[in-house]
Amino acid sequence: MNTFKASQSNTVYHDIVALATGLAITSGTVTFYLIAADGDNAGKWFRASDSSWQAAEASAGAASYKGGVAWSLAIAAAAWISGVRYILYAKESGDLAVVYSEDYEDEAGILNLTGITEGGVWTFAKALKIMNAFSVMNMQLKSGTTATYEILDPDDEATVIAELTTNDTAPATIVIKI
Numbered sequence: 074m075n076t077f078k079a080s081q082s083n084t085v086y087h088d089i090v091a092l093a094t095g096l097a098i099t100s101g102t103v104t105f106y107l108i109a110a111d112g113d114n115a116g117k118w119f120r121a122s123d124s125s126w127q128a129a130e131a132s133a134g135a136a137s138y139k140g141g142v143a144w145s146l147a148i149a150a151a152a153w154i155s156g157v158r159y160i161l162y163a164k165e166s167g168d169l170a171v172v173y174s175e176d177y178e179d180e181a182g183i184l185n186l187t188g189i190t191e192g193g194v195w196t197f198a199k200a201l202k203i204m205n206a207f208s209v210m211n212m213q214l215k216s217g218t219t220a221t222y223e224i225l226d227p228d229d230e231a232t233v234i235a236e237l238t239t240n241d242t243a244p245a246t247i248v249i250k251i
Contacts, residue, residue: 083153085177087163088142089170097142102166105146107133110176112157124151136163199251202226206234226251 087105089098107119109126120131133152136144144163153159162174206224215221220239226232234251 084145084147085161086143086145087161087175089144089163089165090142091169092171098165098170099138103136103144103163105133105136105161105163106130107148107152108160110158110160112154119152121149124149203234203249
């Protein structure tokens with residue numbers, strides 16, 4: 074699964090190989106096609122010439138050869154809608170290439186599945202840092218306390234990223250410090 078950021082113009086890549094030989098196609102015309110898999114334009118193709126969605130197959134643009142088997146195309150930000158999944162495929166002008174598709178999903182949609190939203194106070198990096206720290210559970214008793222433990226950053230084993238306070242009569246409390 075490839076990801077993109079809906080608010081940006083995104084360059085997509087696709088491998089183009091010859092059906093007969095499996096070797097890279099390095100010249101000719103390669104056209105990319107982008108279909109919305111869900112959302113308001115589900116089942117429609119993005120047409121680059123006027124940034125519209127079409128019910129019939131429409132070109133997202135002509136790609137450029139990058140090297141090896143890779144071809145790329147910058148697709149306008151108008152094509153990318155937050156929370157929508159896409160299918161990308163490419164065709165070579167002589168119908169000599171193996172045709173296959175790749176899936177793309179908006180990174181905000183993936184973050185929303187975790188409850189982390191773009192523009193919120195928690196970044197994805199912060200969430201991973203905290204999850205990693207709790208999985209390692211490198212901690213020490215906080216100085217001057219008998220029931221508060223400092224959970225340390227697993228990268229440097231010194232920075233306190235959370236505090237865990239235990240209590241005999243209530244559930245433990247956790248305070249995130251980063």
